Amino acid sequence: MKKVIQINSLDNVLVALKDLKSGETIEHEDKSITLINEIKAKHKFTIQEIDIGEHILMYGTVVGKALKNLPAGAAITTENIEHATNTFDAKRGSYSWKAPDVSKFTNRTFNGYHRKDGQVGTGNYWLVIPLVFCENRNVDIIKHAFLEELGFAKPNPFKNLVKQMKETITISGPDKIESLSFENAANTGDSRFFDNVDGIKFLTHQGGCGGTRQDAEMLCALIAGYLNNPNVAGGTILSLGCQNAQVALLEKRLNQINPQFSKPLVILEQQKEGTETALLTKAITKTFLGMAEANLEQRKPAPLSKLCIGLECGGSDGFSGISANPTLGHVSDILSALGGKTILAEFPELCGVEQELINRCEQESSAEKFAGLMKAYAGVAEKVGSGFDMNPSPGNIKDGLITDAIKSAGAAKKGGSSPIMDVLDYGEYVQKPGLNLLCTPGNDVESTTGLAGSGANIILFTTGLGTPTGNPITPVIKVSSNSELAAKMPDIIDFDTGKIITGEKSIEESGEQLMEMIIKVASGEVQPKAVILGQDDFIPWKRGVSL
Incomplete structure (x- = not known):
């Protein structure tokens, strides 16, 4: 397994794939870099000297600015860099895209519920x-x-735990309660x-x-x-x-x-x-x-072009933009090539990659709408003393996402590389095949609520820390960025992309395997953990400041 990765050749930082010790020497291309600090896995360190005021580059774009002079091998932290991004304006040039090979999926179908308007449901x-x-x-x-x-009704197995505690305290007293053994077994019965x-x-x-x-x-x-x-x-x-x-x-x-x-x-x-x-x-x-x-109504075969997949992340970590999010990006590109629909949400987590997304818009009007929504949203946040730069949570920061731009550059990978066919405001319904952008908050549930309301019949949700979130009408498939999380929280994780980090699997392989799971979920053959657990989260966005 490699120790580090440079995500883009323009980057002036490396990402640690495992814990690295202070004083350790890292060989990168023609450089030998001696680490000034201990670098935890998922965190970043400088490849070269970076002067105060200079930009930090990741994913080939600006994600921060140095607050002090940084020698090569220095960890980047909230104390020595701050959020910074490139500015954005009108659409530049034309965008060309090479679609992935989709021969494996061209004639594939899923069994869904056909509606009179031509849409096909993955549930009823x-x-x-x-x-x-x-x-x-x-x-x-x-x-x-x-x-x-x-x-x-989903049985509540914890009722039995309370019953056991009642009996125990009556017979043996409260001291014996903590010694009770109880296993929460999920009920998958169907009556x-x-x-x-x-x-x-x-x-x-x-x-x-x-x-x-x-x-x-x-x-x-x-x-x-x-x-x-x-x-x-x-x-x-x-x-x-x-x-x-x-x-x-x-x-x-x-x-x-x-x-x-x-x-x-x-x-x-x-x-x-x-x-x-x-x-x-x-x-x-x-x-x-x-x-x-x-x-x-009964399930009947439908082409994969009838899938409309929402792309979401929550509880992200420093590996999300390297493994889980690019896996979703490959799925999005496959669906776009097949004539299906995908929806990328969470506008506060697209901060810093606006120009790239603007340039990918198929229509000038979509580019203008996206830019306008981003500026209006950012303006409202700043007016109340907040801003997109305050989006990363303590958990994000602890696990390597120390500026919103770093988080955003990785989050945008969920949208793959296909052209952007349309831009939707919150509450607007998806119409065009291909990749769509939907204005939602970064708040997980407000965003997944919006994705289902815009027509998503499957939601893919990446996480590096673990997020117990679902949706009442749209199956949510949880995708972990690292294998440790998948092993630690198997009750909420459906698909693990950790082998991308270890080098055992490519993004393309991971994406194709996730597509196979999507087909099974869409056909009702597999229930995601969020469905089994009854995680029916629904929070409408009131259009105030929610990051």
Whole structure:
């Protein structure tokens, strides 16, 4: 296994692939570099002398600026460099792209649910969601009425732990409780009443009224996107009646996304129905009948061009941009070459690579839209005393991502190298095959929530530290950047790219193997860990400052 890697020939730092000792000599090309400091795996050190004010280069781009003179072999830290990026402007030149060899996948299919509008779902879910937080309680009542009776409830094995503790403290006292042995075994049994319905999903939130009108409009756009997502067979919408997020606004947004929308949809307003009993009786009856209709759908073969894959990262580390994210990038390029759709989100984590992405935009209008969204987002953050440079979390920094530009340059690798066909604002629905950019926060759940609302029927989620995140309607496949994480947290990790770090596997090999897993997940043959664990995270972005 190699000790270090230079990601791009222009870089003036190396990345440690394993822990390196102070005083150790590293041979790199024609240089012998003696380390001034101990360098932990995932962290970086200088190849040459860098004077104060000079730029730090990684991935061939500016990711920081030296705060002091740095000798060759010096660790780069938050104390000796700060965030810095290149500026960006209009699209420059034309972009050429060599598509990967996709002969292995050209005639492949997955078994999905075909919708009347031509979309194909990787799942078949019924959705229950309120237009306003006032209806959350009613949604919960419906939830408890349905889940166990229809076989969708996930058993809570920790109830048995509490039972054991009750018995132990009664018989032996509290001192014996910590000696109890308990294993949390995931239940993968299936006792569904509706065999062809993968689940009934209940989404609650704190929006719909009391905020800005823009927040209400954004929420309606998001809900419309969820209803239109091919993984959703139909839905039940509960409205109070007097809130900002009006039914008419939802219907308008739904018509804008899909004028031919024809899925079964139940919409009820409590202030029209009268008593809660009347509302809930009608909601439960109509929902049950809608699910019976959804149960008539069956999986059928579909070309891989019907996949729409969201590209996400969270809990990233210094290896994410070397292994896991480039693996997703290769998958994105494969899907683009096959005529499928991919969506790269998290605009705060594209800070510093804007010009590269602008140059990849197929249309001038898309380049201008991306630049405008980035500048507006950054401006709002700066106005409240924040900024994209404050995006890296303590965990990111500890594991080698010490500036937002370093994090962003690695995060952008999820988008591969194909042309960018469209740029979407939060709540806009994907239309064009190929790579799309979607304006979301870097916040994991706000971003995955947005990806599903824009039409993703699979989400790939890379992590170097471990993130227990999922989505209610779109399967989330967790991809680890290192094998240590995959071994430590096998309950949340689905796919390991750590062999890229050790040199045992190429990015292309890893990407093709991940494609095979995607096909199995899309066909319902394999359930990602997030689905097994019931990680149904849903947080709409209120368009405020969220990094």
